[in-house]
Amino acid sequence: xxxxxxxHQHFWKFDPVRDSWIDxxxxxxxxxxxxxxxxxxxxxxxxxxxxxxxxxxxxEETHFLLDLASKNDFIKGxxxxxxxxxxxxxxxxxxxxxxxxxxxxxxVVQGEPDDFMYGAAFRRGIEALKPFNYTYDIxxxxxxxxxxxxxxxxxxxxxxxxxxxxxxxxxxxxIDLWKSGIEEIAKHENVWCKISGMVTEADWKNWxxxxxxxxxxxxxxxxxxxxxxxxxxxxxxxxxxxxHEVVKTLEDYISKFSIGDQNKIWFExxxxxxxxxx
Numbered sequence: 001x002x003x004x005x006x007x008h009q010h011f012w013k014f015d016p017v018r019d020s021w022i023d024x025x026x027x028x029x030x031x032x033x034x035x036x037x038x039x040x041x042x043x044x045x046x047x048x049x050x051x052x053x054x055x056x057x058x059x060e061e062t063h064f065l066l067d068l069a070s071k072n073d074f075i076k077g078x079x080x081x082x083x084x085x086x087x088x089x090x091x092x093x094x095x096x097x098x099x100x101x102x103x104x105x106x107x108v109v110q111g112e113p114d115d116f117m118y119g120a121a122f123r124r125g126i127e128a129l130k131p132f133n134y135t136y137d138i139x140x141x142x143x144x145x146x147x148x149x150x151x152x153x154x155x156x157x158x159x160x161x162x163x164x165x166x167x168x169x170x171x172x173x174x175i176d177l178w179k180s181g182i183e184e185i186a187k188h189e190n191v192w193c194k195i196s197g198m199v200t201e202a203d204w205k206n207w208x209x210x211x212x213x214x215x216x217x218x219x220x221x222x223x224x225x226x227x228x229x230x231x232x233x234x235x236x237x238x239x240x241x242x243x244h245e246v247v248k249t250l251e252d253y254i255s256k257f258s259i260g261d262q263n264k265i266w267f268e269x270x271x272x273x274x275x276x277x278x
Contacts, residue, residue, distance in 0.1 A: 002263045003273060005076060006050040007270035008163065008196045008231025011068055016054055021111075026239045033235040035072045041234065041243040042074060049076040051231075051274055053163075054106050054138065057081050057259040062096070069101040076276045079105040079137050082083025084125025093132050103274040104135030104159075109144065110167065126151065130158050135274060138165045145181030152188045159190055161273060164233065165219055170211060171203045179218050186222035192273050193223045195250060195265070196231030204240035209249045216253055225261040229270040 012153050013032045013066060022030055042050060052065045052075050062080030069075040078101050082092050096102050109116055116122065129136055138148050138160055145166055152160050162185070168178035185191055219228060230250055234243055254262050271277065 002259070003267040004045070004047040004115055004230075005267050005270045005276065006042065006047050006232050006234070007229040007274070008053050009050050009234040010055045010236065011035065011052055011065065012055055018128075026236075026261065028238045029235050035068055035075065039072070039074060040233060043248045045244060047076045048266075049276075051075075051077040051103070051270065053079040054081040057108060059083075059113060062102070066099050066102060075101070076237050077101055077274045079104045079106050079135070081105060081107065082125075084128075085119070085121035086125070087121070088130045089125045093128055093134065097132050102134075103276070104137060105129065106137035106139055106163070108139055108177075110139050110141050114144055114147060117144070117151045123151070123154070125249060126155055126158060130155075133275070135159045135161065137163050138166075141167045142169070142178040142181060145178070145185060149181070149185045149188075152185060152191050156188070156190055158194070159273060160255065161192040161194055161229070161233075163194050164201070165195065165215060167197065167201050168215055170198060170201040170207070170215060173211075175214055175218070178215075182218055184220050186219075186227070191223075192227045192269065193219055194230065194231040195219065195230055197233040197236070199240040199246060199249075200233065200236055202240065207240065212249065213253070225264045225269075227269065228265050229273065230265055 011034055014030055052069060054061050054065065059082060062082065065078045065080060069078050080102055082105055084091060084107060126136060136158060140148055166178065166182065168175060198215065199207055202211050231244055232243055237243065237246055254265060
């Protein structure tokens with residue numbers, strides 16, 4: 001068994017006001033999720049570590065994740081939050097720059113207006129990341145792919161990764177618009193993609209692996225095994241599946257791939273993108 005890294009999961013102490021996105025349809029995750037909840041799942045599925053990704057928009061969130069990472073060796077990296085539109089963004093990034101496990105940042109752009117990524121202040125924040133070698137996770141719905149494409153074109157030296165394959169509407173089976181957006185954005189050398197968050201875009205109660213296959217086919221055709229990395233999206237995944245089931249779904253899909261290519265998806269690409277050893 002090769003090494004494995006879960007490139008995308010979350011921790012939180014549940015707060016119904018701050019975490020209002022976790023509504024009554026998601027009762028399974030209306031509670032705390034902390035490292036002691038995740039570690040047994042990682043061990044049972046042969047993962048040696050994970051990357052903890054921000055779920056709320058505050059610097060407190062970044063400090064919370066870094067604190068957990070400092071106490072748990074299996075948390076190999078943190079994707080935090082900072083206000084990229086802050087006119088003092090360089091100062092904030094400099095403040096965080098001695099935190100070795102902080103690898104990059106994310107903003108919940110899926111909750112913003114569709115023109116958010118065109119904003120001058122946001123783009124100045126993106127520009128500030130590269131001198132610190134920080135990555136940026138792109139969290140969007142498929143309709144925001146054109147704005148994401150503009151962003152990655154304008155910052156060719158910045159490393160980007162698309163979370164949750166840009167959230168196509170798997171439940172409805174619609175694919176064409178999303179596919180054309182993926183085909184364009186995947187042409188850019190600075191863009192990676194996470195195989196994550198798919199089951200929560202499918203029919204939560206009735207999805208089957210074959211529902212995901214057309215979407216997996218598209219990302220593998222366009223990003224290749226050099227630019228894809230696995231992420232569980234735990235604990236959000238629990239509303240539609242469980243940790244083991246989503247791992248097995250990808251294991252089955254890539255079972256015919258060479259061991260070298262499988263290793264890239266499970267470990268090497270996440271390691272390279274987030275510089276988890278450095």
